[in-house]
Amino acid sequence: MIERITVLGAGSWGTAFAKVLADAGREVTLWARREEVAEEIRTARTNESYLPGVTLPTLDATADPARALDGAQAVVLAVPSQSLRANLTAWRDLLPAGVTLVSLAKGVELGTLKRMSEVITEIAGVPDGQVAVVSGPNLAREIAQGQPAAAVVACADHERAVAVQRASFNSYFRPYTNTDVVGCELGGACKNVIALSCGMAAGLGLGANTMATLITRGLAETARLGVKLGADPLTFAGLAGLGDLVATCSSPLSRNRTFGERLGRGETLKQAQEATGGQVAEGVKSCSSIRALADLHGVDMPITDAMHRVCHEDVDPRKVGAELLGRSQKHEWS
Known part of the structure; x- marks a missing residue:
């Protein structure tokens, strides 16, 4: 049984997940x-910087990583995907031997095109079965408010996945x-990109039919x-696929969707970033690495390609929308 858990990263999702664990009766250090x-x-x-108005359970918290990691039986990595490598490199010598490493990050690393679990196994020098990932329709604010939600704990070692499952199960988190x-x-990485496209569509004044089309075709390319x-x-039909995709594409709490909406209204990447407190949505970075990964393996991902072009080649969202509609006709499942 996992009882003592350290969460590294006190952003909105890291803090919300620490609350989930504490509400499940675990001893948590953030x-x-x-x-x-x-x-x-x-x-x-x-x-208040990340979850204003939310009262947290009793948690230990520290800015000292050595103190945070001392005696941990599981370590939750709750930092952005593109900074995971640098952070984990600084922490790896502090990790207790054999500790379960749990990734909350959703992205594909720029340059290496590695998934987050691959980055973790490389930097921490641990086998695949020691790393679990948590994914699903998990908007941090709703979960921090105790609204019912479900998630998936994925791990090559099923028993380790079960241990994390038991450690995080509570009255509102399944x-x-x-x-x-x-x-x-x-599923977790690609949904951020598709949510950008849904936000852009909303910013252009488009409605439910367009949203449903983007969600469905986005799921297909994922x-x-x-x-x-x-x-x-x-x-991809489950919580880590369709579930996460629907939540992220449809909720105003989704940073990727709201960021995309600003771009759809004609704001530049810089303007959208300034309006969101200097934070760039994960999908803005991941669209490039996911597109490169798809190209490497010969996979057609037109929505992802369109988002890369809007975000990094200054292409007008209206233009890519017209291009997506004008693609050659084909069978739905081809």
């Missing part, structure tokens, strides 16, 4: 980059297990890539 944030979590039981790490990670890389097609 690492924050800034000591003032750690002190706020310890003393005021709030993290985790399922899966051994398809590839499918769960790709599944094509996943199957090519060895994922189970059924994963």
Whole structure:
């Protein structure tokens, strides 16, 4: 049984997941980059920078990674996908031997084109079965408010997945297990890109038919890539596939959707970033790495390609929309 858990990263999802674990009866330590944030979590039981208005359960919090990791039986990595490598490199010598590593990051690394679990096994020097990933329709604010939600804990070692499942199960958070790490990670990474496209469509004033089309065809291209890389097609019909995709594409709480909406209204990437407190949505970076991964394996991902062109080649969203509609006609499942 996993009882002592460290969460590295006190952003919105890291803080919300720490709350999930504490509400499940675990002993939780949350690492924050800034000591003032750690002190706020310890003393005021709030993290107003990321989850304003949410009261946290009793948590230990620190800005000292050595103290945070001391005695941990599981370590949750809750930092952005493109900074995971650098952060884990700094932490790896502090990790307890044999500890279960749990990734909350959703993305494909730029340059290496590696999934987050692959980055973790490389940097930490651990086998695949020591790394679990959590994915699903998990908007941080709703979960922090105790609204019912489900998720998937995926790990090549099923018993380790079950241990994480038991450690995080509570009255409002229901985790399922899966051994398809590839499918769960790709579903989580690609949905951010598709959510950008749905946001752009909303910014252009388009309606439900367009949204449903983007979600469905986005799922199709995600599944094509996943199957090519060895994922189970059924994963994409589950919580880590369709479930996460629907939540991220439809909710105003989704950073990727709201970022895309600003781009659709004509804002530049810089303007959209400034309007969101200087934060860039994961999909803006991942669209490039996912497109490169798809090209490497000969997989057609037209929506992902369109998002890359809008975000990084200054192409007008209206132009790529017209191009997507003008693609050659074909059978739905080809």
